Amino acid sequence: xxxxxxxxxxxxxxRGQNVTFRCDPISEHNRLYWYRQTLGQGxxxxxxxxxxxxxxxxxxxxxxxxxERPKGSFSTLEIQRTEQGDSAMYLCxxxxxxxxxAQETQYFGPGTRLLVL
Amino acid sequence: DAKTTQPPSMDCAEGRAANLPCNHSxxxxxxxxxxxxxxxxxxxxxxxxxxxxxxxxxxxSLIITEDRKSSTLILxxxxxxxxxxxxCIVHGSGNTGKLIFGQGTTLQxxx
Numbered sequence: 001x002x003x004x005x006x007x008x009x010x011x012x013x014x015r016g017q018n019v020t021f022r023c024d025p026i027s028e029h030n031r032l033y034w035y036r037q038t039l040g041q042g043x044x045x046x047x048x049x050x051x052x053x054x055x056x057x058x059x060x061x062x063x064x065x066x067x068e069r070p071k072g073s074f075s076t077l078e079i080q081r082t083e084q085g086d087s088a089m090y091l092c093x094x095x096x097x098x099x100x101x102a103q104e105t106q107y108f109g110p111g112t113r114l115l116v117l
Numbered sequence: 118d119a120k121t122t123q124p125p126s127m128d129c130a131e132g133r134a135a136n137l138p139c140n141h142s143x144x145x146x147x148x149x150x151x152x153x154x155x156x157x158x159x160x161x162x163x164x165x166x167x168x169x170x171x172x173x174x175x176x177x178s179l180i181i182t183e184d185r186k187s188s189t190l191i192l193x194x195x196x197x198x199x200x201x202x203x204x205c206i207v208h209g210s211g212n213t214g215k216l217i218f219g220q221g222t223t224l225q226x227x228x
Contacts, residue, residue: 033214048215097214110159
């Protein structure tokens with residue numbers, strides 16, 4: 001399977017614990033996006049990377065959230081001191097943007113479902 | 118906020134064409150219309166996109182009006198597996214890459 005993969009698929013944690021999710025994009029895709037989706041809502045943008053550079057962060061991304069893409073390939077999203085309101089599906093997408101400002105199509109992974117007790 | 122308006126839900130009989138409308142009256146000249154769908158508990162799946170010409174692929178057809186203020190996604194022969202939430206998204210390079218999802222249309226295909 002050469003699509004976007006995410007691990008783990010499900011995570012249950014207790015409030016106050018730290019969690020880390022991983023996303024492996026489609027090979028050679030230079031852009032990687034993180035979204036969050038709560039029940040009954042569409043996905044909401046969190047942040048994105050062009051290669052290893054984090055180019056934009058949503059105001060939804062509080063200081064408890066941090067994302068990295070150290071070698072421009074896989075990415076991790078860490079949530080520190082989790083709260084019950086962090087319970088959601090965390091989605092990763094990747095795309096190939098050939099030129100700055102060029103049109104791109106994002107392909108999504110299956111998501112990581114987080115439940116904070 | 119999303120720049121599109123979609124009906125919250127629609128039904129379709131299995132084997133019939135499903136026509137999903139989308140209004141995007143404020144679309145800019147360099148913005149594309151994208152369609153994704155999300156089957157329960159899965160990640161969004163890319164379906165099709167277009168700028169101003171009609172487009173067709175193995176999954177669907179996209180009809181964009183001449184003024185580009187609205188579009189219709191057509192699933193020619195809906196099956197039960199097409200039951201999903203369908204999102205119409207206006208997306209261009211000025212959006213710095215991020216997709217802005219609305220509420221989408223929940224399509225229920227019935228036997």
